[in-house]
Amino acid sequence: MSEMITFELVDLDLSAESKEGAARALAERMVALGRVTDLDGFLADVAAREAQMPTGLEGGIGIPHCRSAHVTTPTLAFGRSPSGIDFGAPDGPADLIFLIAAPAGADDAHLSILSTLARRLMRPDFVAALRAAATPEEAAALVAGEPNPAPPATNPAPPAPNPAPPAFEERGSGGGAPVSGRGGVGESPAGQPFRIVAVTSCPTGIAHTYMAAEALTQAAQAAGIELTVETQGSAGFTKLTPETIAAADAAVFAHDVPVRERARFAGKPTVDVGVKAGINRPAELLQEARAKAERGETAPTTPTPVEEAGDPQDGYGAKLRTWLMSGVSYMVPFVAAGGLLIALAFAIGGYEINNAPSVAEHFVWTEAASWAALLFQTGGLAFGFLVPVLAGYIAYGMADRPGLVPGFVGGAVALTIDAGFLGGLIAGLIAGGTVLAVQRLRIPTALRGIMPVVVLPLIGSAVTAFLMFLVVGKPVASLQRALTDWLSGLSGANAIILGVILGLMMCFDLGGPLNKVAYAFAIGGLATPNEGSLKVMAAVMAAGMVPPLAMALATTVRGRLFSQSERENGKAAWFLGASFISEGAIPFAAADPLRVIPASMMGGAVTGALSMAFECTLRAPHGGIFVIPLIGNPLLYLIAIAAGTATTAGLVILLKGMRKQAGAAAAAPLPAPAPEPAKVTIAA
DSSP, X not given: OOOSOOGGGEETTOOOXXXXXXXXXXXXXXXXTTSBSOHHHHHHHHHHHHHHSOOEETTTEEOOEEEETTBSSOEEEEEEEEEEEOOSOTTOOEEEEEEEEEETTOOHHHHHHHHHHHHHTTOHHHHHHHHHOOSHHHHHHHHHTOOOOOOOTTSOOOOOOOOOOOXXXXXXXXXXXXXXXXXXGGBOTTSSBOEEEEEEEOSSSSSHHHHXXXXXXXXXXXXXXXXXXXXXXXXXXXXXXXXXXXXXXXXXXXXXSOOTTGGGGTTSOEEEEOHHHHXXXXXXXXXXXXXXXXXXXXXXXXXXXXHHHSOTTOOGGGHHHHHHHHHHHHHHHHHHHXXXXXXXXXXXXXXXXXXXXXXXXXXXXXXXHHHHHHHHHHHHHHXXXXXXXXHHHHHHHHHSGGGHHHHXXXXXXXXXXXXXXXXXXXHHHHHHHHHHHHHTSOOOGGGGGGIIIIIHHHHHHHHHHHHHHHTSHHHHHHXXXXXXXXXXXXXXXXXXXXXXXXXXXXXXXXXXXXXXXXXXXXXXXXXXXXXXXXXHHHHHHHHHHHHHHHHHHHHHHOGGGSOHHHHHHHHHHHHHHHTTOGGGGHHHHHHOHHHHHHHHHHHHHHHHHHHHHTTOEEOOSSOGGGGGGGEESHHHXXXXXXXXXXXXXXXXXXXXXXXXXXXXXXXXXXXXXXXXXXXXXXOO
16 A cells, blocks of 8 residues: 655645645645646645635644545645644634645545544544654654654653544444443433434545544543444445434434435434534534434435435535526526527528417418418427426425425416516525425424425415515516616627626536526526627627637647547537537546636637627527527627637647646756655555
8 A cells, every 4th residue: 555644745844824835835745756746736626625615623723635636646744834824714723734635536445544534633632742743754653643753862752642443333434333321411211322323424525524423423422422423435435224223313414515315314303514513513413413302303304306416525505506507407408499499480580470470370381481480489488488497496406396386386476577587596496495494394294195295385386476476576577677678788898898707607617507607697688588688698609619619729739738538529629619518628627727717718708708899699599600590790700709719729728838848847857865764654
């Protein structure tokens, strides 16, 4: 097994003043030892993890960590800061900083050792020994869990503590007996210990997952509670046995990602908090679980479709975004079908086709106008479902099938009062929230069987309709009208600024949430088309085509800057970009986000601004270059796309070329290192 930490990875006088500087200083040591292949790429992954949730812990500890494709072997680097560095902990700066780097495909054995460090950090004796360590060798041995090297006789150092293994059953990485006790706070009325099952998890599953498990374990020991913990981390996921769950009196979820197979805990009194709460106030959580059990209070634990289908590593901080994207994803097929049908109708019968009589009353098989009217009216019917489908599936993502009826009803009310797209968003959230609130009430056993099909749809629909008709609907309708009027009056500098903003949004995450927000804004305007909303739709589609087209151009012009797989992806990106599929640039952004994403945003901004300046319009919500005949000022539209594509491709080539030159300079021969002492090895 590769060594995870050596004295070269220890800095006992870390001079950095910020968390970014600390991560860079420790990561440079990893690069020097060949543990990290791309310093900037790895630091970008560390920063992305830090953005999900601060990694500072109470007690002066910072644990920046991530899994990254730029890491060759699981590695720990340790720094001790004399002045302290702010990692977002509630009690102030951290003086002990651990940088944990795991490869994207790290095996369970390596990650299990990383989790052991996380558990040790919850032990005061271990932390005190690290603060007292006199040499890098001593600190490395402590972190690795090995006996300390013999200190010099003239300066004896205290022996490092050797923490005992955890005394709880941790289902993620190994066995042991559950923490238990008799009597005291945790004792049940029947004389048996109060039993709790717990699940801990965090976005990367490396550190916070196991620290929360250790904190809960120590609190359970102090309270005399029998605790069994399931760590849903990167070191493995072994489920609690059905017998253990059945015997438990309550459950505690300390997590920042959805609990996997949550339905196993249905009917248990449940405390549901973030993973940091499990670290910072474990005793309070255990007592809250006991209090809920005494009151007979339970919460629904059946996962929503969004949770079941989502990536287990998605953070709970993104729940609102996920619900909204659930509605948008179900709405987009209606947009595409309806919008393209309407666009074809205009192409065949002209824009006056919207005044044609109903094809149910008048249809001539041999007249193109009748076929155009059929397409237009069918597309209009599909468009009529946009707002109800949006609202219905937002509620569905929140509350499963019981949310569908209230969501669709709320969306229909939004249409009735002219609240439009914004009204649909709010109606979906109201409907889903209402159903979730009702599900949390204590329901008589006799009514539980009819809850999903009668009670929840009935109460949810009534509450949603009341709020939409009489409370929030009218203000939202006024806002929708103001937005529509603003789009109608867009011209000159205002239009260009909006084009820049939409272009930046479309290219920031390449099909992700921000991209979808901009796209949803554009198609929302198509529901009530006017000159301004058609310009917005044109700018959004043009900007969304730029990133994949630019990557295709860059790999063609300067292929040596890209890997073989990227060059192959570049060939496919021509078609994806031409079809308005922004996701075609994702492989390039994932491999080099610090260069590809800013360059893409710059090109998108150029294209969005030019499309607005050229007053291009678009009635079709999708299609790329294949709907060019339906675009106002099509030649100028193509010029706008070409300008943005050239801008992004040029910037990517420039930035990657600079990186290659820097890498060549860094690869210059270095002086031979001095003979190194024996390295500390972590046993398998």
